[in-house]
Amino acid sequence: MTSVLIPVLYGLAGVCVYGGVHHALIARRRPVDRTHLWFALMCGMIAAYVVAKAGAYQAGSAQALVEQRRWEIAFAILLFVAFPWFVREYVGQRSLWPPLGLSLIMSVVLLANLLLPYGVVFTSPPDLVQLTLPWGEQVTDLRVHQHGMWYNIGRLGMLLVFIYSLNASWRQHRRGETRRALSLAIAVAVFLVFFLFNQLVNQGIVDFIHTAEFGFLGLLFVMNQSLTRELHIVEKEMNDLRHQVLHADRVARISVLSTSLAHELSQPLTAVLSNAQAGLRFMQQGEPALDELRDILEDIVRDDERAISIIRGLRAMLRQKSTARERIVLAMAVAEALDLMHDEILRRGARYERDLQPNCHVFADKVQIEQVILNLVMNALDALDARPAGQRQLQISVASDGDGQARVAVRDSGMGLPAVPSERIFESFYSTKSQGLGMGLALCRSIVESHGGRIWADDNTDQGAIVQFRLPIASEEQA
């Protein structure tokens, strides 16, 4: 009959590999938290253990079976080398000695397993036994009659690891992190049950195959649940924090612009007031021309809309909640950001040209894109302060690169980039300004990259610098 056990084992190995890769990727993203790294390593060891075990069941001869078993046991020991370190990271314990001692003991056992002729479990060639599993499948397994010293050292080491883990879980519970502690305790308990069951098989008390892998799997499952849940909480916190930082940056930028914005708002208000008063005076002076009055009212409406659009832009920039991503015209976002800065640019004695291709659509958070423009243009203005008044030039362009990417460029005739590798200026807390926090460009990079784009900076061949970013152009369906 066909085997059920072998596919099940390979299936388990697949699950372990998947879990390992998943947590390895998380570990790469969050280098500070090494829990995921150790967990990924453990997943890999369990996968290797299970594969070796499946090999043992398929071995043709007694010799091959013993050899496969040696590898299987090596991976099990390796797992116990890593496990204390994982527990240490998981409970956030600082003391180094317990995991170091435990993994040293297990490492010595591992070495012995590789050097001894029959590994640590067997002292002589073991007996082969034929077992019939409950569903009728026949497998060949090994039985040991006499255990050597190394086997007992190994078992002792494993028991110590269990004790260490349960103790760590208990201490975590005492610290108030009961939920985490409970997950660890359950995982260790499941593991322990299967470990003890294995001992019964080894002692010949139970006549069944070794089933430690299911214990491992229980451990994996419980830990994975716990780590993933926490990750969600942490990522949500990170996301909230990111939005708070972005919001704080926008508020700071707008407050710098406040003088210019007050001026920007006073323009349409001036026009509205003057137009309205002109209209009133026309009426006081007798028969007013209706055409003239209509022109006046139309102008008032237009200027009022202009004021409203400034206020709307401001409100969007100052809103704390993030707006949804949608299909936007890139040129429009850039133009709106520039409208907010128009007066500031003039006030700082700079001239600017805009060349905005209107046909580039991107799938983006408009406010965040405007924030990037705000940051880049304000940086450019700072770089221009060092130049004499007549030579402060800015160019802002939006264009399609033709390869499915749109490109926004802010070019200035300022003092150019600082003399460091240009990627450094996008790092947090890198600043050349006495009052700068060094967050502006780091936030720009964070925004651009979260939109699937890239941002970089170069010196111009003649004068000043150019900062550009690319965003994928949104297809028609993304609406």
Added chain:
Amino acid sequence: MNGTNQSNVAIVDDDASVRQALARLLRTEGHNVQAFGSAQEFLQHPAIDDIGCLLLDVQLPDLNGLELQATLERLARAPAIVFISGYGDIPMTVRAMRAGAVDFLTKPCDADVLLNAVAQALQHDNKQRSQQRELTAERSRLASLTQREREVLHGIIAGMRNKQIAAELAICEKTVKVHRAHIMEKLGVRSVAELVRMTEHAVADTGNTVAKQTSVVPHPDPHTALLA
């Protein structure tokens, strides 16, 4: 307002709708309004001389309002300036007023305040113009003197008696008297005091103008410039 061609008002503001609204308001007052989008545009206007009042925004592309004020200052005849700005911080206002602006208004600005300021500027400009006219007349009268008459005039102003002048110029005293009578007649004055005042006035103003045009070094001796 006064209906003459002197109520020419110019507006320089880079914002088209503000420009148009202000122009409209000024027209209700009967002013003849011309609007410009930048300082350069205004400077290219062929008849700056005819403009009585300039309503000037501070924040402009290229040349800003204060710089335009300084540029106009160097010209022989500048219109009276009323600033109107959305910023209007104190140092800026002080600088503008020191440089001779009639008023500094903050946007948005009430019609009465604005029209009042423009009226004042025009009045100021009118006064300047009539002074200018008077000055021009005085100068042309001074210019009509002959060489000898000028020499005599120089002597009179220096407080010399006829006899001293005659000795200085090596002519007889009677001739000095004749010249003196001619001078009084040509310049339209009746007393020596009046003669001195008018000459001083014309000369002093020339000095200013010269100083303005060369902008750095005033003419070494305006008296000689005019009287020599």
